[in-house]
Amino acid sequence: MDRETLAASLLAVRNATVALADxxxxxxxxxxxxxxxxxxxxxxxxxxxxxxxxVLGPHAGLAPYNPGWSFLFNSYYESVGPRHARPRRGDLSxxxxxxxxxxxxxxxxxxxxxxxxxxxxxxxxAAGAMELGLHHEQQHQELILTDLKHHLAANPLRPAYRAPxxxxxxxxxxxxxxxxxxxxxxxxxxxxxFSFDNEGPRHKAWLERFRLADRLVTVxxxxxxxxxGGYDRPLLWLSEGWAWRTATDIRAPLYWEGxxxxxxxxxxxxxxxxxxxxxxxxxxxxxxxxxxxxxxTEAEWEFAFSALRADDGPFVEGRQWHPSPAGDAPGLRQxxxxxxxxxxxxxSPYPGYRAAEGAFGEYNGKFMVSQMVLRGASCATPRSHSRxxxxxxxxxxxxxxxxxxxxxxxx
Numbered sequence: 001m002d003r004e005t006l007a008a009s010l011l012a013v014r015n016a017t018v019a020l021a022d023x024x025x026x027x028x029x030x031x032x033x034x035x036x037x038x039x040x041x042x043x044x045x046x047x048x049x050x051x052x053x054x055v056l057g058p059h060a061g062l063a064p065y066n067p068g069w070s071f072l073f074n075s076y077y078e079s080v081g082p083r084h085a086r087p088r089r090g091d092l093s094x095x096x097x098x099x100x101x102x103x104x105x106x107x108x109x110x111x112x113x114x115x116x117x118x119x120x121x122x123x124x125x126a127a128g129a130m131e132l133g134l135h136h137e138q139q140h141q142e143l144i145l146t147d148l149k150h151h152l153a154a155n156p157l158r159p160a161y162r163a164p165x166x167x168x169x170x171x172x173x174x175x176x177x178x179x180x181x182x183x184x185x186x187x188x189x190x191x192x193x194f195s196f197d198n199e200g201p202r203h204k205a206w207l208e209r210f211r212l213a214d215r216l217v218t219v220x221x222x223x224x225x226x227x228x229g230g231y232d233r234p235l236l237w238l239s240e241g242w243a244w245r246t247a248t249d250i251r252a253p254l255y256w257e258g259x260x261x262x263x264x265x266x267x268x269x270x271x272x273x274x275x276x277x278x279x280x281x282x283x284x285x286x287x288x289x290x291x292x293x294x295x296x297t298e299a300e301w302e303f304a305f306s307a308l309r310a311d312d313g314p315f316v317e318g319r320q321w322h323p324s325p326a327g328d329a330p331g332l333r334q335x336x337x338x339x340x341x342x343x344x345x346x347x348s349p350y351p352g353y354r355a356a357e358g359a360f361g362e363y364n365g366k367f368m369v370s371q372m373v374l375r376g377a378s379c380a381t382p383r384s385h386s387r388x389x390x391x392x393x394x395x396x397x398x399x400x401x402x403x404x405x406x407x408x409x410x411x
Contacts, residue, residue, distance in 0.1 A: 001127075003115060003123055003130065005116035006073075006115070006127060006130060006131060006134075007112065007116075008261055009134060009349030010111060010115075010130060010134050011108065011111075011112065013106070013134050013138060013141075013382075014047075014082075014104070014108055014111075014137065016046070016141060016362035016382070017043075017044065017047060017137055017140070017141055017144070018101070018104065018255055020023050020040075020141060020145065021040055021044060021144070022146050022368060023162070024040060024153060025117070026041075026096065026098075028040065028148070028151075029041040029044070029089065029097050030093065030097075031090060031151040031154075032087075032089050032090025032151070033147075033151045033153075033154040034150060034260050034383050034400075035087035036398070036400065037088060037146075037150045037151065037227050037400060038086070038143065038147055039088050039089055039090055039092075039147075039151075040071065040144055040147070040148055041092075041097050041100055042085050042092065042099075043140045043143060043144045043147070044073070044100050044104060045069070045073045045095075045100045045103070046073045046074075046075055046102070046140065047133075047136065047137045047140050048073075048103055048104045049069065049070060049073040049074065050133050050136060050137070051107055051111060051130075051133050052064050052065065052070075053070065053077075053108060054129045054132075054133065054359070054360075054407055055078055055111065055126050055130055055133060056107065056110050056111070056113070056114065058111075058126075058129075059114070059118075059122055059125055059126035060114045060118070060122070060126075061108060065106055065107065066103070069095065069103075071083060071084060071154070072084050072092055072095075076362065077359050077362050078362065079161050079358065079359045079362060079387070080206070080255045080359055084251075092124075111130075112221065114126070114393070114410065129360075130214070131194055132194075132360065135194055135385065136363075138381075138382045138384070138385040139385070141316065141380075141382055142316070142378065142380045142381050142385075142401075145161075145264065145316070145321075145380040146201055146380055146400055146401050146402065147400075148161060148211035148263075148264070149161070149263075149264050149400070150400045151257075152204065152262075152264075153255055153262045154185050157318065158262055158266055158267045159266070160264070160265050160266035161264040161265065161321065162264065162265065162319070162321065163265055164263075164265045164319065164320050164321050164322065165263075165318055165319045165320050165341075166246070174216060175213050175215055175407075176213075176214045177210070177211040177212065177213060177214065177409070178211060178212050178214050178304070178331065178332050179207055179210075179211040179411060180207070180300070180304055182206075182207055182208045182212055183206075183207060184204055184205075184206055184207075185204070185205055185206075185299070185303045186202055186203065186204055186205070186388070187202070187203065187205055187298075187299050187308065188200045188201055188202035188203055188350055188389055189202060189387075189389045190202055190389070193387075195387065195389060195390075196363070196364055196390075196391070197353070197355065197360075197363070197364055197365070198349070198350075198355055198364040198365070198368075198391050198392065199352070199387070199389040199390065199391055200334035200350060200353070200389075201350055201352045201353065203350055203351045203352065205249060205299040205303075206384035207299060207300060207411070208410065208411075209411035210296070210300055210399075210408055210409065210410055210411055211408065211411055212296060212300070212301075212304050212332065212406060212407070212408050213293070213328075213406050213408070214331060214332055214333060214406040215275075215326035215333050215334050215406075216272065216276070216323075216326065216334045216338065216341070216404045216405060216406055217275065217276050217287065217291075217404065217405040217406070217407065218271070218272060218273055218275060218325075218326075219229045219270045219271060219272050219274050219275075219276050220272035220273065220370060221270060221276070222253065222287065223272075223290075224275040225287050225291075226251070226252060228290070229284075230286060230290050231245065231251045231252075231289065232276075233290075236286040236289045236290050237282065237285075237286045238282060238285055238286075240282070240396070241280075241281075241282030241283075241285065241286060241340075241396070244280075244282055244397050245282065249385070250280075250283070252399040252402060253276055253277065253278045253279045253399070254279070254399045255265065255278055255281070256270070256277035257338065258320070262324045263321060263322045264322065265321050265322065271325065272323065273325035274322070274323055274325055275323040275325075275326070275334065275338050275339050276404060277322075277323055277378075277402045277403060277404045278399045278400065278401075278402070278403060279342075279395075279397040279403055279404070279405065280396060280397050280398060280403070281295075281342045281372045281397075281398075281403075282396050282397060283397035284342040284351075284403075284405040285340045285344075287336045287405060288405070288407055288408075291407055292409075293407035293408060294344065294407070294408050294409065295342055295343055295344040295405070295407070295408060296341075296343055296344065296406060296407075296408035297343055297344050297345050297408075298343040298345040298373045298391065298407060299345070299355035301343055301375040301376075301406075302340065302375065302388055302389065305332065305335045305336075305375075305376075305388055306388055308325075308332065308335050308336070308385045308388075309336075309387055310335075310336050310377075310387050310388050310390075311336070311383050311384070311402055312336060312337075313334070313335070313336035313337025313338065313377065313383075313386070314337040314338055314379050315336075315337050315377065315379065315381055315382060315383040315386065316379065316380050316381060316382055316383075317382070318337075318379070320379055321379065322379060323337075323339050323378070323379050323402065323404070324338065324379075334376075335376055336376055336377045336386045336407075337376075337377055337378065337379060337386070338376075338379055338402075338404065339378050339379070339402045339403060340374040340375070340376055340377065340378050340392055340401060340402060340403050341374060341375050341376045341403075341404055341405065341406045342372060342374055342403060342404075342405060343372065343373045343374065343375055344372075345372065345373045346371070346372060346373070347368055347371040347372060347373050347391070347402070348369075349365070349368055349369070353365070362366050366374060367393065370395065371393040371394060371395050371396075372393065372394065372395070372396050373391050373392065373393055374392040374393065374394065374395070374401075374403060375390070375391070375392070376390075377390070378401070378402035379402060380402055
C-alpha cells in the first residue's frame with residue numbers, strides 16, 4: 001500500500017478492535033476460560049505491543065510505553081525475549097483495562113505521527129512490518145470473539161455478547177455436488193496484495209477428478225449423525241480421534257445443549273438449516289465417513305473456489321455473530337464467511353517455502369507440525385482479511401473456533 005492508504009487502513013483496523021470491546025466490563029475482558037483462549041484485555045494489549053516491538057522501536061527509535069509490559073504481552077516470539085505463560089494470562093489483573101486502552105491511544109498517536117513524518121527511507125523499512133501488523137491485528141479481532149464466546153459460555157448465566165443483526169436466508173435445499181476434472185493446477189498466493197508467508201510459493205498440484213458439496217453440513221444433518229450413533233462407532237473414527245472422543249466423552253458439537261446452542265447472542269434454539277460449527281477435525285472426518293464422503297484437500301478446496309470472490313459472504317461486519325443458512329442459489333456456496341472448513345491436509349510448508357529472517361520467521365513456519373489446514377473464513381472474520389489462498393491452521397482436536405465441514409468425494 002502507499003503511505004496514506006496504509007496509515008488509514010491501520011487506523012481503521014485499530015479502531016475496529018476497540019469497537020469489539022465496546023460495552024464489555026473490565027471483568028468481561030479479564031476472564032480466561034481455558035489455556036487456548038486469551039482474555040480480551042490481553043488481545044488489546046498484545047496487538048499494541050506488536051507495533052511497539054516491530055515498528056515504533058526499531059524504525060522510529062521510540063521507547064516502550066512501559067518496558068515491563070513486553071514480558072506480559074509477547075505471545076510466542078522467542079527471539080524478542082521471555083514472556084508470561086500463555087495459560088496464566090487471566091492472572092494479569094494489572095495493568096487494568098483502562099491502562100491498556102490508554103496505551104493503545106498513545107501508540108496509535110505515535111503510529112500516526114510516524115506515518116506523517118517518517119523519511120521515505122524509514123517508511124520503506126517499516127511498511128512491511130506495519131502491514132503485517134494490520135493483518136495480525138485482524139487475526140486477533142477474530143480471536144477476541146471466539147475466545148470471548150468460550151468465556152461467556154462458561155458462565156452458568158449464559159450471558160449474551162450482543163444481539164444479532166437479522167438473518168434473511170431461505171431454507172437450505174437438498175445438498176448437491178459440483179464436479180471438477182482431473183488435471184495439473186496451481187495453488188498458492190498470486191498477488192498483488194498482502195499474503196502471509198505460508199500462502200506461498202505458488203506451485204503445481206495434481207488433482208484427480210473430485211466433487212465438492214455445494215454447501216456446508218447443516219445442524220439437521222449432524223443431528224442425524226448423532227441419532228445414528230456416530231459418536232459411538234469406532235470404525236468411523238481415526239485412531240487418535242477415537243482416543244480423544246473416549247477420553248473427553250464428547251457426544252455433540254461444542255456449545256450444544258439439548259435442542260439449543262450457545263451463541264454470542266446467548267442460548268437459542270438451533271436452526272436445522274444453519275451450518276454446524278464448533279466441531280473438531282476428528283469429528284468432521286468421522287462425519288464424512290458416515291456420510292460416504294471425505295474431507296477435501298486444501299488443493300482441491302483452493303482450486304474449486306479460485307473463481308469465486310473471497311470478499312462475498314457473511315463476515316464480522318454483518319454483526320450476525322453466527323453462521324447463516326446457505327439458501328438455495330445454484331453452485332458452490334458458503335466458501336467465505338460463515339465457518340472455517342476443515343481439510344484433510346496437514347499444515348506443512350509448500351515446496352520451496354522459506355521462513356522469513358528474524359523474529360517474523362516465528363510467525364508461521366515454526367507451527368508447521370501436528371496441525372491441520374482450514375480454508376475459507378468465518379462469521380467472525382473481517383471481510384478484508386479473507387483470501388482464497390489463506391491457510392488457517394489448528395490442532396485436530398480444536399473446536400472453539402467457528403469450524404465447520406464441507407464434504408468431498410472421489411469421482
